[in-house]
Amino acid sequence: MSTAGTPDRALLPTATGAQTLAVVGPLLRRHRGLAVVAVTVLLVGTGIGLLTAPLLGHIVDQVVQRRGADALTWPMILLVAVAVGRGAATAVGSSLVARLGETVLASLREQFIERALRLPLERVEKAGSGDLTSRVTGDVALIAQTVRQALPEFSRSVFTIVLTLVGLAVLDWRFALVVLIAAPVHYFTVRWYMSRAIPVYAAHRVATGALQHQLLDSVGGVRTVRAFRLTGRHVDLVGERSQSAVDLALRGNRLVTGFFSRLNIAEFLGLTSVLVTGFFLVDNGSVSIGTATAAALYFHSLFNPLNAALVLIDDAQSAGASLARLVGVSTLPGEVEPDRPAAPADGSVRVTALSHTYVTGRPVLHDVDLTVRDGERVALVGASGAGKTTLAKLIAGIHQPSGGSVALGGVDSRELGPAGIRRAVTLISQEVHVFAGALSDDLRLARPEATDDELRAALEKVDALSWVEELPDGLATVVGEGGHRLTVTQAQHLALARLVLADPPVAILDEATADAGSAGARTLETAAARALSGRTSLIVAHRLTQAATADRVVVLDGGRVVESGTHEELVAAGGRYAALWGAWAESRREAVTG
Missing domain, CATH: 1.20.1560.10 (ABC transporter type 1, transmembrane domain)
Structure with a gap:
């Protein structure tokens, strides 16, 4: 111990x-x-x-x-x-x-x-x-x-x-x-x-x-x-x-x-x-x-x-x-960058025989194969512990796989290096930090050279400009610790606006609307759809309505891909996803009638 x-x-x-x-x-x-x-x-x-x-x-x-x-x-x-x-x-x-x-x-x-x-x-x-x-x-x-x-x-x-x-x-x-x-x-x-x-x-x-x-x-x-x-x-x-x-x-x-x-x-x-x-x-x-x-x-x-x-x-x-x-x-060594980092050709993602273990003898992912086409929107679905978040973090370069490989834009992630992966992939989770300081500075973390007009354009794209302009000092309003307190929905809006400013070819949303409440979640789902437009996206779906609007749904169970297809195809197949969707739809009906 x-x-x-x-x-x-x-x-x-x-x-x-x-x-x-x-x-x-x-x-x-x-x-x-x-x-x-x-x-x-x-x-x-x-x-x-x-x-x-x-x-x-x-x-x-x-x-x-x-x-x-x-x-x-x-x-x-x-x-x-x-x-x-x-x-x-x-x-x-x-x-x-x-x-x-x-x-x-x-x-x-x-x-x-x-x-x-x-x-x-x-x-x-x-x-x-x-x-x-x-x-x-x-x-x-x-x-x-x-x-x-x-x-x-x-x-x-x-x-x-x-x-x-x-x-x-x-x-x-x-x-x-x-x-x-x-x-x-x-x-x-x-x-x-x-x-x-x-x-x-x-x-x-x-x-x-x-x-x-x-x-x-x-x-x-x-x-x-x-x-x-x-x-x-x-x-x-x-x-x-x-x-x-x-x-x-x-x-x-x-x-x-x-x-x-x-x-x-x-x-x-x-x-x-x-x-x-x-x-x-x-x-x-x-x-x-x-x-x-x-x-x-x-x-x-x-x-x-x-x-x-x-x-x-x-x-x-x-x-x-x-x-x-x-x-x-x-004195710890920092991230090791390749001598000649490569650049991805597009926004495609290819996962080959991917495995990962946090604790020896207890693998979380088992030989996962997944290909995401450039510009495709894929929802990752599964019960808690199925390996969705781990897969997302491996693609984003937060963890190194125990086995297998991840390729972004046709280039192995090891050839891209940590900095190259961050330029190619942006991951937004449900835990969004609002940095202390002017709201404009918070946004410029994604693109330091961005002008105020570019900041407003990014906010407009994710339907956040209206509430930002209502703040006491607009973009100059001090937020974060000791400043104006933002709601969960507003904090996620900022994260989505930073995604637009960073403009990566691949974006991953890891249950990014889970904590916003029903009304806030619907608002953020619309904002997320606009932010993801034109880029490859993987969505760790907390709400199956997100999966229903995706180009493809990938179902994980026990660290393995067990189903893959469109929402309609998987519901018609009557398999694991159909059962999840049925349970989800029933819970929504009970919530409405209750």
């Missing part, structure tokens, strides 16, 4: 440490100037801040020696100047470090999106939508938060620790030496924590992806879940995966608690050592009370940065796990 608990899922890869460095390193080197400036400013700010302890130690000596109030004037002025200087340099330095991190993250995010969009769709489907979605949302958000908050703090803490140790050595080398007593405790604490935290955080990210995948499946397929009375099963699955994610989160919290308890022991040992050493050095006259005070203040000032640096390892482990998941996708 996989780590996600789903043996049928092939999760997208997670990069190793070396692979992550190989990708992030060049991005950092590209911005080395900004990195140098950021580090320099932070170092200066940290160095200025470390002047506080010796100044306070000097004030203690002045008080011990009874020098009077006048002797404290300049030290106090210098303390104020140190505070202002440190604050200004720290603010600027932290801003520069955050800017550097955001810049690198932006480049990495672009690489991720570029590669994710070019991944073979079959590979994405095998991983499950939740895996990729969790990476582009949760993982990116976690890294961004770390870059904005944890990275500047971690940088300041490391510089403070290093320069404070230098300051202790300047006061007296024995102070720097005794401070190292706490180092073994810190070392073993970090080692103990990292060995346990890394696998926990990595497993938690995978569990979160599995949970998101299950939520998308359950919510997105709610109609099917209810129809087959699978609600209880899906609730149980969501509960199981939620519990898995919660259990891993609690394990992480227990690790953090143990981590802090060990750090408290290190603080006690270190401060005790400095105070005892200071007592003996003052007693034998090696240092003044002010110097011993400065040493104690130095070590006390290490508490926050040292703890912060070690605590931020917690954030670093979580962000590192997310970063490895991003890099894992960005």
Whole structure:
């Protein structure tokens, strides 16, 4: 069983440490100037801040020696100047470090999106939508938060620790030496924590992806879940995966608690050592009370940065796990195009001995042979699970066949390559995404150079121009997330208009009118007929009225073609299609009379 608990899922890869460095390193080197400036400013700010302890130690000596109030004037002025200087340099330095991190993250995010969009769709489907979605949302958000908050703090803490140790050595080398007593405790604490935290955080990210995948499946397929009375099963699955994610989160919290308890022991040992050493050095006259005070203040000032640096390892482990998941996708090979891609001669489709298997030993299609003439409209009909959608996806190039071949326009699809197949075939399913932005931009995804007049012509062809012109800003109306909400029928209208703009020789509609309701379905069937005019089309028929108007009906059962002919021929033959049509017609009569 996989780590996600789903043996049928092939999760997208997670990069190793070396692979992550190989990708992030060049991005950092590209911005080395900004990195140098950021580090320099932070170092200066940290160095200025470390002047506080010796100044306070000097004030203690002045008080011990009874020098009077006048002797404290300049030290106090210098303390104020140190505070202002440190604050200004720290603010600027932290801003520069955050800017550097955001810049690198932006480049990495672009690489991720570029590669994710070019991944073979079959590979994405095998991983499950939740895996990729969790990476582009949760993982990116976690890294961004770390870059904005944890990275500047971690940088300041490391510089403070290093320069404070230098300051202790300047006061007296024995102070720097005794401070190292706490180092073994810190070392073993970090080692103990990292060995346990890394696998926990990595497993938690995978569990979160599995949970998101299950939520998308359950919510997105709610109609099917209810129809087959699978609600209880899906609730149980969501509960199981939620519990898995919660259990891993609690394990992480227990690790953090143990981590802090060990750090408290290190603080006690270190401060005790400095105070005892200071007592003996003052007693034998090696240092003044002010110097011993400065040493104690130095070590006390290490508490926050040292703890912060070690605590931020917690954030670093979580962000590192997310970063490895991003890099894992960005290093995946994209689609392979042939050196000399061919071009289809027309819109014909020929399927020869086509077979496909999602799970070993459970074939979905068996040696399917099908020829669709240029310009012919063919309806694919069959019960649920007959293999209609799988056949459509194989022709559209979304999946690679387990056996057999697909030829478009007389050219084997392998010679066309993924890009060539997309130019030759457009598939529209019942799940249409409306992209956030102007409606015109949504349409131009199909043809970026299209003019407004061409957009209107495409909308007019699918009977959508009237409602588009009634929108608040017409073509400029913002739709999608945060914008004007479109109905299911309107979203499908957009998809059909994009089909007209793309103008492929072959179009496939996979139950594209199924979710629109009766009135909406009739409207979309008319619009689809107009959009398909003049091109080869395959329709995965949800409503048999679509099959009745097709040039030919192909009936699938158990992954095989069992009947083929016109609607009239198949009804007259009294076979599988005639039975389906009879049941369909009866259900329609009952719906009307009821």
